[in-house]
Amino acid sequence: DSGVTQTPKHLITATGQRVTLRCSPRSGDLSVYWYQQSLDQGLQFLIQYYNGEERAKGNILERFSAQQFPDLHSELNLSSLELGDSALYFCASSAGGGETQYFGPGTRLLVL
């Protein structure tokens, strides 16, 4: 158990819908990262927040957005969902910058 929690574990929804994935980092960690793992794209970095502020951005679609709240939990919002958004979405956390990232169990999203 990495200490990073993600909810829900599984999510099934339809095209065009909007979903919210939630992540709670390890106690004391200030940085939260979101990654997407799909069969065709592999593991890709989406976005990083550090203590509530966006710190780095990867190949995140405009339909996707994220935020980190004062209690340091983070949410990833996916809207106008397409079939290709079906993937395993991971949240990871680290103490700050440069340290090891510890991953949550992931949210498996299936868009039908």
Add this chain to the structure above:
Amino acid sequence: AQKITQTQPGMFVQEKEAVTLDCTYDTSDPSYGLFWYKQPSSGEMIFLIYQGSYDQQNATEGRYSLNFQKARKSANLVISASQLGDSAMYFCAMREGRGGAAGNKLTFGGGTRVLVKP
């Protein structure tokens, strides 16, 4: 160009034997970190080992060791005395820069699937 290359899509290893998983990387940044993660069939990503670009010695963590050859830009993972529970996907990843204000994203390779045979 691929930043992280794992050339072995899959491999078998006999229980109790050692196995080496290859990873080559490409960066022009003198400061970087290399990580290995394990992903069992259950899906979670488990951190195994870390090597910093300025570390003088190869990293070791229990049965895991990292064969770091900086000039060749390789960071191979060695698993000694393989166990059935080692059957999983293994990912090599790189962080470029020192992180901090510049961010801390990881770039992953395509992974190597390891199956340990009894």
